[in-house]
Amino acid sequence: MREQRITLPARRIEAVVVGAGQAGIAMSESLTGLDVPHVVLERNRIAERWRSERWDSLVSNGPAWHDRLPGRRFEGVPGEEFASKDQIVEYLEQYAEQVAAPVRCGVDVTAVRRRTGESGFRVETSEGDYDAQFVIAATGPFQAARIPEIVPADSSLLQLHSRDYKNPDQLPDGNVLVVGSGSSGAQIADELQRAGRQVHLSVSAHTRPPRTYRGRDIVWWLGVLGLWDQQVPRAGAEHVTLAISGARGGSTVDFRRLAASGITLVGRTESFVEGTLRFGPRLAETIAAGDANYLEVLNAADAYVARNGLDLPEEPAARELGALPKCVTDPIRQVNLAESGITSIIWATGFSVDYSWLEVDAVDANGRPLHQRGISPEPGVYFVGLPWLTRRSSSFLCGVSGDAKYIAEHIAVQRNYIAYQPHSADLAASTR
Template sequence: MTKNITQIDTLIVGGGQAGVAMSEHLSRQDVPHLVLEKNQIAQAWRDMRWDSLVANGPAWHDRFPGMEFPNCGGDEFVPKEQVADYFKAYAEKFNLPIRTGVEVKQVIKNTGGSGFCVETSEGAIHAQRIVCATGAFQIPTIPAIAPKDPELYQIHSASYRNPEQLPQGGVLVVGAGSSGVQIADELQRSGKDVYLSVGLHDRPPRSYRGRDFVWWLGVLGLWEAQANEPGKEHVTIAVSGAYGGQTIDFRKLAAQGLNLVGRTDAFADGTAYFRNDLADNIRAGDENYLSLLDKADEYIARNGLDLPLEPEAREFLADPQCMTQPTLELNLKLNNIHTIIWATGFTCDYSWLQVDALDENQMPNHQRGVSSEAGVYFLGLPWLSRRGSTFIWGVWHDAKYIADQIVIQRQYQHYRAQN
């Protein structure tokens, strides 16, 4: 692809899994397009993940339909480097027009005609359509309650790589979604004294009665839920493919030696303060877990499936002391805590997108990825169209829908009345 392109039908911003999926679908429908990626293809899988990370879904499920993971069994959980390599190989297999090392700096409407003017690090491009495929994990967020203590080593989970990178002493991990719980578990296994701050979470079984939870969500139709349950907008999911794939069980983590505390509320004078909600949060996760087991059992009975019984899946350890006698405050220095890891999520940055496609909070204003600004589309966001949008395969299907919308608009634009 020549570097001097100045006009294109559709410009895709971002060359991660969303941009690769979008490019494949547009290529299949012969839509002229270009993908611009400021780093390398799927670079976030390499740079914004810790060394030991594996995909949270098994290889048979967490992939695009057009290619399997090489040298990996279907029920294995693929290491992050292989995931990044997969997307690079996928782009090469389908000969996708992706240019790396090019940053999009600004997108504005073309005042002299249709489409948009795009300022990039390698010059200007005119595009009829823009697909924002930069995803949801752009800017790591650390809450304002973080202590202003220069003696504390504080990083976001996006900057964590391995236990050796941290100073001597204990660690407080704030946030018990998939990232936080896996990092805390790894640090505790390495010999560190670790406190894990646990908020509200969903806790699916890794597998049940011989099937991974991604299979259960599929056959039960739960991947197709089109909106999160009210009140659960900020509830994280505690699931992991680490160590061959295991159900996250906070009682077992406590028995293993992890110190569990409730949601982090504040810091003052070298002390962390926690809400008295640990037991409630863990039991709410139990309810979510048992609810899926109930739905699975009903499905098996209704369909006459011969899947092995698993009564032990409903057995919990006794509540640990951290639940019955919770720690509500922790003097960091007295407890030798020298590191805080903030597993507190990300926010988006669309400051480069200077068109009427964002709401009052500068977040995408869209329906299934079709924005309020004609010709602008979003892809790679959680709940873009359904619960499954978060997963690799869900991005691929969302991209197919958006590609179809682009093709429809092109047909309208190319219409010429017959005289």
């Protein structure tokens, strides 16, 4: 006898938040503050990506006094230090408890569709359906690991995305190529070199601000210079990675220093033919562009100090960049993997979003979110926690709450419109 599938009636709720990372928790806090009934659905655990999709030694890229949500400080982490990934997980769990976020873990949202003939949406999940007037996608920017189709998956190399890298002992014996020169790539390459591996680091376009300057951390400079509130990236810099590190107390990512430590810098990884990787020719120009960004920040900081008469110590040594290493002035254009002893490739090449479950008119033909300040063209659907959602800080712990509050206020206004019923006397008067 065929087993009959029992369909339970959908649970009704005003709003569904999808994802219980920092964006989902901040969103819940703002909805609760405006008395909007909601549920937060998380397919794994709170802050799952910090738990299982980061390397073991990772710490926050900003100091604890700054990289936090507004209603709680880190416990046991001095303000100028950098929280470990485990401390960040604990912090987000405690924050969710503090704001009484109605999180349901282990619930996978499989589809969101507009209801036929009724307002709102049917939210299909692994534990039954919800009918909701509003849906907020808070799944963040780190959804699908992006690996360029350069080296065949069936090659003899171990290929890992930075999402799956944990520590040097995870890799087989041999040398390593790290592809990507943002925060992840630079930090992983440095860790591997310190563990005794011979590392090639494939450098692509990046910005590399100073970790500190004139006694203040870069997060402070970005704040006073108004750069956290910058609303759009500069033309051509939309996908340029940020190279900064909080590891071992924090340091400026300096590619000259990495080269001096024994890491071989190479250009952008372009192709793989018969066991040989080929790299782009513009390594020196890429390093120079990163240097220019670094010096631009110093210039802006100096101007701010002078304009405001601040008593901050001068730091002329910060401008002494030093000579370019030989691997930059005379770059290696290709590497035979067998001859070089490279047995592993770490792809620190970023992520793409996955909104395949969002079956409404809120994404474009390529699956990218459509929105203005997090408000999608599909009435009732919102996004929060994405890079540059409203400004530079939107995807960071320090900035996501502002966007969440704005979206919650928009939802509160829409609730009033939806609930409005003209008084019968007023209606009669208006028709005379």
